[in-house]
Every structure is written in C-alpha cells, then in structure tokens.
Amino acid sequence: MDAFAAIADPLRRELLTRLADGPARVVDLAAEHPVSRPAISRHLKVLTEAGLVEADDLGRERHYRLRPAALHDVRTFLASLDRRPLIAESALDALETEVRRTSRERRRTTQTAPQEEIA
Amino acid sequence: MDAFAAIADPLRRELLTRLADGPARVVDLAAEHPVSRPAISRHLKVLTEAGLVEADDLGRERHYRLRPAALHDVRTFLASLDRRPLIAESALDALETEVRRTSRERRRTTQTAPQEEIA
DNA sequence: AAAAAAGGTAACTCAACGGTTACCAATGGG
DNA sequence: CCCATTGGTAACCGTTGAGTTACCTTTTTT
Numbered sequence: 315m316d317a318f319a320a321i322a323d324p325l326r327r328e329l330l331t332r333l334a335d336g337p338a339r340v341v342d343l344a345a346e347h348p349v350s351r352p353a354i355s356r357h358l359k360v361l362t363e364a365g366l367v368e369a370d371d372l373g374r375e376r377h378y379r380l381r382p383a384a385l386h387d388v389r390t391f392l393a394s395l396d397r398r399p400l401i402a403e404s405a406l407d408a409l410e411t412e413v414r415r416t417s418r419e420r421r422r423t424t425q426t427a428p429q430e431e432i433a
Numbered sequence: 434m435d436a437f438a439a440i441a442d443p444l445r446r447e448l449l450t451r452l453a454d455g456p457a458r459v460v461d462l463a464a465e466h467p468v469s470r471p472a473i474s475r476h477l478k479v480l481t482e483a484g485l486v487e488a489d490d491l492g493r494e495r496h497y498r499l500r501p502a503a504l505h506d507v508r509t510f511l512a513s514l515d516r517r518p519l520i521a522e523s524a525l526d527a528l529e530t531e532v533r534r535t536s537r538e539r540r541r542t543t544q545t546a547p548q549e550e551i552a
Numbered sequence: 553a554a555a556a557a558a559g560g561t562a563a564c565t566c567a568a569c570g571g572t573t574a575c576c577a578a579t580g581g582g
Numbered sequence: 583c584c585c586a587t588t589g590g591t592a593a594c595c596g597t598t599g600a601g602t603t604a605c606c607t608t609t610t611t612t
Contacts, residue, residue, distance in 0.1 A: 318440055318441045318443075318446070319441045321437055321441075321510070322437045322438045322440075322441035323569090323570085324437075325570090327437070327510060330514055331510075331513060331514065334513065334514045334515075334516060339588080339589090340588070340589055340590090341587085341588065341589080349570090349571070349572095350571075350572065350573085351588090351589075351590095352571085352572080352573085352589085352590080352591080353570070353571060353572080354589095355589060355590060355591085356570080356571095356590090356591090357570090359590085373578090373579060373580070373588090374578060374579035374580065374587070374588050374589075375579090375587090375588065375589085376588080376589065376590090380514065382514050382515060385511060385514065388507075388511065389511060391440070391446060391450075392504060392507065392508060392511075394450060394453065395449055395450065395453045395499065395501055395504065396453075396501060397453060434599095442599090442600085444600090458558080458559090459558070459559060459560090460557085460558065460559080468600090468601070468602095469601075469602065469603085470558090470559075470560095471559090471560080471561080471601085471602080471603085472600070472601060472602080473559095474559065474560060474561085475560090475561090475599095475600080475601095476600090478560085479599095492558090492608090492609060492610070493557070493558050493559075493608060493609040493610065494557095494558065494559085494609090495558080495559065495560090
C-alpha cells in the first residue's frame, strides 16, 4: 500500500499525528484509540510498508516512530497540481473568442481549453 | 468521500493531474485512460463530492475543472506532521538518560518519549 | 425528424479493507 | 521458575470500492 492509500484512513492519520509527538509503543497507541490492539498492529504494518513509520525493537517492546520523508510523493503530487497555466486566464479567454470567430465551421473535437490551438 | 480517500486512487490522481492543465470533458478524460466512461464518470462524481473538481454545463457537454482549494485539509495534515519536537533530540536523549538513572525503580507506564517527564 | 454524441445511473460481480476473537512466541519481573 | 506483558498473525465476517454492461435523457447535427 502506498503513502496515498495509507493516509486515506482516518485512524492511520491519527496514529501518524500521534507519532509526530514522539515514538510510542503499540499498547500505548492502542490505548489512545477505540479499536483493538490487533487492528492497531495491522495499521502499523500498513504504515511500515508505506515507509511512513519505522520500528525499534527494545526487548519485548516495539517503539514506532515517524518517517516523514515517505510523504515525499504526496507532497510532489500536491505541488504538481499547483502549477498555474503558463498563459494568464484572461489572455486565453480572448484567444478562445478569436479562434471561435475565425473557425466557426470546424467541429469541436478534442478538448475545451485552447492550449492545443496555441501549440 | 473526503479528499484523502479521493486522492488515494491512482486513476483519480491522474484525472486531477490532467485537470491541472486545464478543464476537460468526460469523453476526453475517458479517452486518455484505460477504463470505461462510466467508471470515469463515477470517479468524477467522487472528486466532485470531495470538492476537488467542479463542473460547468455547456449544452450537452460537461466541462470539469480543478478546485485546488479542496486540498487544504491534506496540506494542513502534512504540515502538522512536520512540526519538530520543541526540544532538540540530543537534549531529550541526555534527559532520558538522567531520568533512567535517578528513577530506576519506577515502572515504565505510559509512553516512551520523555515529554511527559518534562511537563 | 432521425441519428449521433455526451454523460449520468442502475445492477451486478469481485477484490480489498477494516474490525473482531483466538492463538502464538518472546521477553521481563516477582 | 512462573506468569504477566507485549505484540504479531490467522481466520472469519461485513462493508465498501472499482470495474463492467445495459439503459436512459438531453442536446446537437444532418
């Protein structure tokens, strides 16, 4: 399961938020949430496979801690959605109007935004 | 479905990435992906309910466009995981050592990180 | 007016998720 | 040495998600 799917679950997000305050044991995490310990254990397994947490074995205890670096893909995705169109919206509107006026007979084929016409 | 679950699906992420380049019709989006048009339509419904996209009806066509503002919750969550401990890690380590030395008899009860002892 | 295009919805199937209880191994304290 | 603690895993179950095909309405085109 990748990081996107891992953070889709509210309980897993709470676990990550908790671990942002410092490492914790499984029993402690389970005590703070209204689900059974095996459920917590499996959520931690999912988070581990996604690289979002890592565990240190200390005797019979297992201490989980956050690995924020694994959120890189998510951050990259969010950033990619932020890229603005290279041409201002108003300019596109004006160009679209002109294209429509001069090629009214041509059927609209592929898409709405006039990027293709620009290219 | 909230924004977290909405972006958990790879196909929906591709749709959002595509819409970052400009609005598009359902048939165009379907043509660019290896799934049926009804599947695309339902993904767009999910994205709409999450507030991530919005549609303009133009005759028989429906033009979907991105609404990046709906990602606010996701950004906030990521930012919340970035908060560093208020005290440097090395200082915590030193303090933990001291606590262990001076209260060796006390059973470890709640959690690993020594924030509680600080408070 | 008829046909084609665009797009939403319903019904169905199958796989994946998340929860539970039961059970196991390993470690540490009396 | 015994037993409590910690934590992982298996088996089971109900729900949800995502895909498909079939069908419908609305709008445009010829």
